[in-house]
Amino acid sequence: DNARPEDAPLWCAIYDSLGVEGILNVASTTNQNVDVDIEGDLPTTCESDFLLAVTNMNDSNIKDSNAGFGKKSIDLGAFGESVYSTYINNGYRTFSGTSAASPQVSGAIALLYSLSCNNLASLSKINPPEAAKEAKRILINSVKPNESLKNITVSNGALNLIQALLY
Numbered sequence: 001d002n003a004r005p006e007d008a009p010l011w012c013a014i015y016d017s018l019g020v021e022g023i024l025n026v027a028s029t030t031n032q033n034v035d036v037d038i039e040g041d042l043p044t045t046c047e048s049d050f051l052l053a054v055t056n057m058n059d060s061n062i063k064d065s066n067a068g069f070g071k072k073s074i075d076l077g078a079f080g081e082s083v084y085s086t087y088i089n090n091g092y093r094t095f096s097g098t099s100a101a102s103p104q105v106s107g108a109i110a111l112l113y114s115l116s117c118n119n120l121a122s123l124s125k126i127n128p129p130e131a132a133k134e135a136k137r138i139l140i141n142s143v144k145p146n147e148s149l150k151n152i153t154v155s156n157g158a159l160n161l162i163q164a165l166l167y
Contacts, residue, residue: 072154
């Protein structure tokens with residue numbers, strides 16, 4: 001929280017290094033209601049074509065009041081309230097926050113790559129970095145517009161998996 005890319009240039013550079021190999025990373029923003037473009041946040045303010053930054057949407061389909069935002073740095077919102085997850089001793093529990101929202105986006109990326117769509121599959125074999133950028137473009141361009149994210153995120157919307165799959 002409150003750190004800037006110039007504070008950690010090697011950390012930010014890793015996303016481009018991984019991107020050259022075709023890896024698209026997903027990062028959750030801070031669990032504070034702050035504009036990370038002003039206040040800072042790592043890694044979500046790192047500028048990389050191979051990083052998707054996510055904020056948290058609550059069960060009322062609005063940005064959670066304890067989630068960061070940034071018109072330049074935060075790409076989209078995703079559901080992250082009371083997410084069911086595994087827990088110790090073969091158990092389950094719920095957890096909330098931006099760290100619960102970003103796995104939704106990671107799963108969407110995996111699903112895009114798993115489709116029997118020749119375009120993305122072929123591109124990932126001949127040009128992995130471009131395939132990663134295309135997956136990011138698909139997710140950002142297929143969001144569901146959301147008033148609570150308007151003018152405070154890059155996409156102005158929330159993850160819309162069905163639209164991403166149809167894109």
